[in-house]
Amino acid sequence: MLSRSEIQSFLTEHPDFDDISNGMRSAARFPNKALLKETRKVVALARKFNKEVVIPHALELDRKKQEEHDYLPWEFVQKANEWGFFTMWIPRFFGGRGCSFHSMFYFIEEIASQCLAMANLIGVHYLGAGALFCAWNIRVCNEIFREVAEGEKHEAPCLITAATTEPGAGTDCEETELLDKGTLTCRATRVDGGYRINGSKIFISNGHLSTWHNVVCYEDPERPSETAMLCLVKTGADGFSFGRQENKMGQLACPASELIFRDCFVPDRYVSMNNLQMSGLRGGEKGKTREILSQFFSASRLGVAAFGVGAARGAYQKALRFALNTEVSGKLLINHQWAQNILAEMYKNVASSRLSYIEGADVNGIEGMLRPVYNKPLFYIFKYYPFHWMKPIVNRMLESSLTTRIFRKLQLEWMTEDQLNRNAGWGALAKFMATDAGMKNSHLALELMGQAGVRHDREAEKIFRDAKLLQIYEGTNQLNRQCLFESFIGRHYPQVRVYEHES
Numbered sequence: 001m002l003s004r005s006e007i008q009s010f011l012t013e014h015p016d017f018d019d020i021s022n023g024m025r026s027a028a029r030f031p032n033k034a035l036l037k038e039t040r041k042v043v044a045l046a047r048k049f050n051k052e053v054v055i056p057h058a059l060e061l062d063r064k065k066q067e068e069h070d071y072l073p074w075e076f077v078q079k080a081n082e083w084g085f086f087t088m089w090i091p092r093f094f095g096g097r098g099c100s101f102h103s104m105f106y107f108i109e110e111i112a113s114q115c116l117a118m119a120n121l122i123g124v125h126y127l128g129a130g131a132l133f134c135a136w137n138i139r140v141c142n143e144i145f146r147e148v149a150e151g152e153k154h155e156a157p158c159l160i161t162a163a164t165t166e167p168g169a170g171t172d173c174e175e176t177e178l179l180d181k182g183t184l185t186c187r188a189t190r191v192d193g194g195y196r197i198n199g200s201k202i203f204i205s206n207g208h209l210s211t212w213h214n215v216v217c218y219e220d221p222e223r224p225s226e227t228a229m230l231c232l233v234k235t236g237a238d239g240f241s242f243g244r245q246e247n248k249m250g251q252l253a254c255p256a257s258e259l260i261f262r263d264c265f266v267p268d269r270y271v272s273m274n275n276l277q278m279s280g281l282r283g284g285e286k287g288k289t290r291e292i293l294s295q296f297f298s299a300s301r302l303g304v305a306a307f308g309v310g311a312a313r314g315a316y317q318k319a320l321r322f323a324l325n326t327e328v329s330g331k332l333l334i335n336h337q338w339a340q341n342i343l344a345e346m347y348k349n350v351a352s353s354r355l356s357y358i359e360g361a362d363v364n365g366i367e368g369m370l371r372p373v374y375n376k377p378l379f380y381i382f383k384y385y386p387f388h389w390m391k392p393i394v395n396r397m398l399e400s401s402l403t404t405r406i407f408r409k410l411q412l413e414w415m416t417e418d419q420l421n422r423n424a425g426w427g428a429l430a431k432f433m434a435t436d437a438g439m440k441n442s443h444l445a446l447e448l449m450g451q452a453g454v455r456h457d458r459e460a461e462k463i464f465r466d467a468k469l470l471q472i473y474e475g476t477n478q479l480n481r482q483c484l485f486e487s488f489i490g491r492h493y494p495q496v497r498v499y500e501h502e503s
């Protein structure tokens, strides 16, 4: 057998695939029984919601939006609010229902298997929540999440968006290395008591349906990676308006909106993060931007991966149903060997890409953005929060800037370079693997179904239109491949350059 020092030396000398133990490491750390119980409950709830709300309305909403461009699916938002889905994954001491992010990925996959647009409509609210979390401004989180909880109680849904994309910068906003190459215009100018924002954001999912918008802007758009900041703007604020809704090919029920800012004043209270607040943190301004962007995308890309698996599953289910009920050349399609091979391939695509987001979520829970919630005692506190008698004290702690400083130190200072890379790499891998699987399966479903596949009422063509969008948002799949290359391969070889302009 190898000695301890030999084991260490072989592991560090050959760093490729040194993360084979994510699942095993998480098994030791996570409250597995409680997570399993919660996940099963959440999946069952998603299936009930699919049966009662999603399946009966998915095609109808898709058609309605095609016929009436400005239509907004408020009835669906109300329903999701009634079922508690906008607070389900918000910790209890912020007023939410305290489920773990782990179960959210499974939930999203479940809804996405029946309708990607509706899954995005719920999921993208947590993209907004994630943007709030990643700045670790606990006071702001507390205020906004409590408003979401109040919105649930009073049947007035309060949704959150994350707005980074601008007319001149999409991919460039998704990687710190590219940020300085983009044409960014969303400028925040310091004024008495806050900032004035000018510029616009485009393709913001749920924009027209949301109450709060996490807007990434720049004090100096010529030096974005050093001057990036995160501001919260409320729908109805002076100087803020909605522009067009994009007329897109898929996920029609989830609007993609333009947000326009003309001298829009944001008081200091709603600045989640700026240079002043972050000064003194490791790595200077660029380091802070990189760490926050990387943490954000490594978690949010897992959510999009779950959408991808959902799409792959939905397509598989439509193809299977068709093959079980259709005769070709005198026998059921399912009894043709070539059809069985296609269905086996589709099943493999679902199962293997699902493993990628589970593995990614394991890494994230051990050492990424989700880390604070998977420590066993904290998991139970977040979930059950048994200290209601302490509410006034806890609220005062959440309001205190000291709490925010402690969280920022814990979350933005303690992550090593290796941990950042592992998280970014797994987020990217899961994202492009699962969304490619969604596209691949929706294509195979159309192939298997022939003319029936392109009929609107058979739903397979809708999955095809919806799935394509997954390969574009949360970083195009090309960008995610670059991110994996940089995180897992390029960094081991000094001669490698990533994100260089090609001549």
Ligand SMILES: Cc1cc2nc3c(=O)[nH]c(=O)nc-3n(C[C@H](O)[C@H](O)[C@H](O)COP(=O)(O)OP(=O)(O)OC[C@H]3O[C@@H](n4cnc5c(N)ncnc54)[C@H](O)[C@@H]3O)c2cc1C
Residues within 6 Å of the ligand: 124, 162, 163, 164, 165, 169, 170, 171, 172, 174, 178, 202, 203, 204, 205, 206, 248, 251, 256, 469, 472, 473, 474, 475, 476, 477, 478, 479, 482, 499
């Ligand atoms: C349905 C939908 C919903 C969306 N929701 C949101 C949202 O809620 N919030 C938000 O902020 N944004 C949102 N977006 C925007 C999305 O994040 C961007 O579309 C995405 O980042 C790609 O940017 P782009 O479309 O400007 O493409 P571009 O950046 O113009 O890229 C064009 C092509 O060049 C490739 N490319 C560019 N740079 C590189 C590079 N360095 N290396 C390799 N290839 C490269 C890209 O892969 C792509 O193929 C949404 C988009 C869609 C379609």
